[in-house]
Amino acid sequence: MFTSLRLTHFKAWQDxxxxxxxxxxxxxxxxxxxxxxxxxxxxxLKQTVQSPDRSIHLNLGGDEISDLFDFGHFDEVIKHGTSSPREFSITFTFRTAGQSRINSGEFSCGYRQTATGVTAIQELVLSAAEHRFRAIRREKGSYAIFTDDETRPRAKGEQLAPERSVALPAAAIVALGSAGALAEDISLAIRRELENICYLGPLRRKPERDYVWNKTTPGQIESDGHRAMDILLSSVLIKNDKQNEILDEVSFWLNRMKVAERLEIRQVGRSARYEIVVHQGGTITNLRDVGMGVALVLPVLVAGYFAPAGSTVILEEPEVHLHPLAQAVLAEFFVALSRSRRIQFIVETHSEHLFRRMQTLIARKNTSVEQIALLFVESAAGNAALRRLEVDEFGRVSNWPQYFFGDALGETREQARLMHTRHQEQHRK
Known part of the structure; x- marks a missing residue:
C-alpha cells in the first residue's frame, strides 16, 4: 500500500x-x-519496473502492447517553466502486506535529460528500517553509492548505474558488503508494490457477444478492462475451491446497484465459446444487449476481487454510464474491499453521488476519516494545487470548494422563489 506521494516539477505540478x-x-x-x-x-514507475530492458532508467512508453501510458518525451513530462536544473522527481512511501522482510520504506528518484536526450536518474534514494542507500550521478554517466549519512562513497563508476529506477546493480550490491542484502530487499519490496498496481482507465472496451476461453486465467485485467471477461470465465470454468467466487461477488454488487440480479456464464452450443448473460426483472439478456453501464462497471468490480490481496487498484472514472444509485454504491464497494481484502483504492472521479455516499459511510461509522482521503485538485495561476478536504466524524466537509458540484441548495432556493413569484402573479390576475 502506498502511504504518501510527492511530485516535483512533474507535468502540472510544481511541488x-x-x-x-x-x-x-x-x-x-x-x-x-x-x-x-x-x-x-x-x-x-510501474511500466519502468516491468520493462524488459533492465538498464533503462525511466520507460516513458510508446509500446502500445506492454506500456500503460505513452508520456512522450522528457519535455512533455517536466513542468513547463522549470528553470535549471531541469529535473523532476517522484517520491513515495509504502507499507507492505506482509510478504516481504521490509515492512515499510521510501522511494525517491530525481530525473534529468542527458546531453544525448536520454532521461537518466540524477539521484536515487532507497530507504527502510532506518537505513538509506543513495546513487548519485556524477560526470559522464558515472555513479557514486552512499549509505546512510556517510559523506564518502562506498564505490564510484559507470558500472553502478541504477536499473529500472528502483534497483542498484550487482556491482553496487557487492560494494555495499553486508548492507547489500538489505538494499536488494528494499528494491524488491518497492518493485512488488509497483507491479501489484492494477490500473483501469476511463476508456473501456465494449463487450463481445461471446468469448473463446483458452483454459487459463489472465495475468492482468488490462487498462481498458477487456481481460475482465476472461477472468469471469476462468472463475466459473476452472474447478477449484474458489470456483464461481468472483462471479458471485460481482453479481452481489450488481444487484446492490440495481442494474442486474445476477450474471451467468453459458456455453454457446457445444463450441468452445461462452456468453455472459444478465438476469434482470425476469429476463435473460446477453451482456452485449444491455445498457453500457453494466458492461463498463464489470471490470471495476472484477478488479477489486482479481487484484492480489494487499495490492493497489487505481481507477479513473469508475462511474462511467452508471445511474446515480449505482455510482453511490461504488463508494460502499471501495470501503468494503479495502477492509475485507486489504485492497487500496485510488479513485479519480467526477461523481457527486459517489462522494456523497462516502460522506454518509463516515457518518454511519462504516468507515472513518483515518481510512479515507478526499483530495481536491484545482488549477491556480497555471499550477496544480491540492486541497485535502477536512471531514469530520459526521462526513461534513469544512473547506469544500465553492460550486464544484454546482449549487444544489441555491438551485432549490431559486426554484422556490420562482414558484412563489408565479403564484403571486396568478393571484393578482
Missing part, C-alpha cells in the same frame, strides 16, 4: 508536497487540473 494516501483515496477536481498526473506518476 505537491507530501500527499497522504489512505486505504481509499478519492481524487476530485476540475478538468485538466492535474488529478491524472498523480496517478500517472505511479503508472510511469
Amino acid at each position: 505537491t508536497g507530501m500527499i497522504t494516501l489512505k486505504p481509499v483515496t478519492v481524487l476530485l477536481g476540475t478538468n485538466s487540473s492535474g488529478k491524472s498526473s498523480l496517478i500517472q506518476s505511479l503508472l510511469l
Whole structure:
C-alpha cells in the first residue's frame, strides 16, 4: 500500500508536497487540473519496473502492447517553466502486506535529460528500517553509492548505474558488503508494490457477444478492462475451491446497484465459446444487449476481487454510464474491499453521488476519516494545487470548494422563489 506521494516539477505540478494516501483515496477536481498526473506518476514507475530492458532508467512508453501510458518525451513530462536544473522527481512511501522482510520504506528518484536526450536518474534514494542507500550521478554517466549519512562513497563508476529506477546493480550490491542484502530487499519490496498496481482507465472496451476461453486465467485485467471477461470465465470454468467466487461477488454488487440480479456464464452450443448473460426483472439478456453501464462497471468490480490481496487498484472514472444509485454504491464497494481484502483504492472521479455516499459511510461509522482521503485538485495561476478536504466524524466537509458540484441548495432556493413569484402573479390576475 502506498502511504504518501510527492511530485516535483512533474507535468502540472510544481511541488505537491507530501500527499497522504489512505486505504481509499478519492481524487476530485476540475478538468485538466492535474488529478491524472498523480496517478500517472505511479503508472510511469510501474511500466519502468516491468520493462524488459533492465538498464533503462525511466520507460516513458510508446509500446502500445506492454506500456500503460505513452508520456512522450522528457519535455512533455517536466513542468513547463522549470528553470535549471531541469529535473523532476517522484517520491513515495509504502507499507507492505506482509510478504516481504521490509515492512515499510521510501522511494525517491530525481530525473534529468542527458546531453544525448536520454532521461537518466540524477539521484536515487532507497530507504527502510532506518537505513538509506543513495546513487548519485556524477560526470559522464558515472555513479557514486552512499549509505546512510556517510559523506564518502562506498564505490564510484559507470558500472553502478541504477536499473529500472528502483534497483542498484550487482556491482553496487557487492560494494555495499553486508548492507547489500538489505538494499536488494528494499528494491524488491518497492518493485512488488509497483507491479501489484492494477490500473483501469476511463476508456473501456465494449463487450463481445461471446468469448473463446483458452483454459487459463489472465495475468492482468488490462487498462481498458477487456481481460475482465476472461477472468469471469476462468472463475466459473476452472474447478477449484474458489470456483464461481468472483462471479458471485460481482453479481452481489450488481444487484446492490440495481442494474442486474445476477450474471451467468453459458456455453454457446457445444463450441468452445461462452456468453455472459444478465438476469434482470425476469429476463435473460446477453451482456452485449444491455445498457453500457453494466458492461463498463464489470471490470471495476472484477478488479477489486482479481487484484492480489494487499495490492493497489487505481481507477479513473469508475462511474462511467452508471445511474446515480449505482455510482453511490461504488463508494460502499471501495470501503468494503479495502477492509475485507486489504485492497487500496485510488479513485479519480467526477461523481457527486459517489462522494456523497462516502460522506454518509463516515457518518454511519462504516468507515472513518483515518481510512479515507478526499483530495481536491484545482488549477491556480497555471499550477496544480491540492486541497485535502477536512471531514469530520459526521462526513461534513469544512473547506469544500465553492460550486464544484454546482449549487444544489441555491438551485432549490431559486426554484422556490420562482414558484412563489408565479403564484403571486396568478393571484393578482
